[in-house]
Amino acid sequence: MTNKKYHVPVLLKECIEALNIKDNGIYVDTTLGGGGHSKEILKSNKNIKLYSFDRDSEAINYAHELLSTFGERSVLIHSNYDQLRTQLALKKVKKIDGILFDLGVSFHQITDPERGFSFSKDGKLDMRMDNRDTVTAYQIVNEFRVEELSKIFFEYGEEKKSKVIARKIVQQREIKKIETTGELSSVIDQVIKGPARVKSKARIFQALRIYINGELESIKKAIKEAVDILNPDGRIVIITYHSLEDRIIKQFFKYEEKSCICPSNFPVCICDKKSRLKIITKKPIIPTEDEKNINPQSRSAKLRIAERVQ
């Protein structure tokens, strides 16, 4: 499989520039995927070392070959990035000079029907990024109560019709279990009519994916650990693909930039808060029209950059 078929890296040039790569530095790509960003990072300076994480064994196996030419400079770690600090400590790495997060799913994951991520490709309802995890979309869709399903659809998909869709799912599964992405998709078809259907399906599938993989919790833990281990001047570079992710990053960067969190009516500061980041991108960098046309997967990408201070 060519790199292009696995995944086309988004905002590639911009990410490499953003990382501000230093000679002899130690870098982390938390989301290896098809290895596009990792490869370019390694190519950019022959004296750096890169640790690349992915929780998906298919990504690790695929990139193993792609990055083998870089020898010991490239280290692959099959792990959730929420284990960032522990996994690096196991490799005797305590501090790093830059870190990249390219959140979400790869083109390969979303287009392989066997992985059960997509409503446009019929396959078993699965959606696990890491096949060592035990909970699949099948279990959620067929076992969760109406209220639980509706909460997931609303919180992680921002779907306004979450209750109606959840009720229909429960009604339908009493007749026959919902086993495939196609079957779930046709349940949504019964509730949402017209062109709004596609967007609703995208929201429901996104919500299930985020919930099953605990995506937002992993992001929150990992970005904090990333700042803890970043050397001064080191950069944290993050691409998000939807508003829930982007909001977390934006708020986190703002909080880490503040040197005081005392209420505004306090005459003096008593909080001891220290600024740990300087925000480099006041507004996120987005792909050019050209990039969006060549790679539609980049459409909603937003790149935010911050730098460790002190």
Ligand SMILES: C[S@@+](CC[C@H](N)C(=O)[O-])C[C@H]1O[C@@H](n2cnc3c(N)ncnc32)[C@H](O)[C@@H]1O
């Ligand atoms: C958008 S793709 C990355 C594409 C990659 N930058 C490239 O150029 O090919 C996101 C990747 O991150 C992985 N991923 C998502 N959440 C993860 C997590 N919590 N820990 C580790 N890997 C994760 C997915 O399995 C997927 O392979």
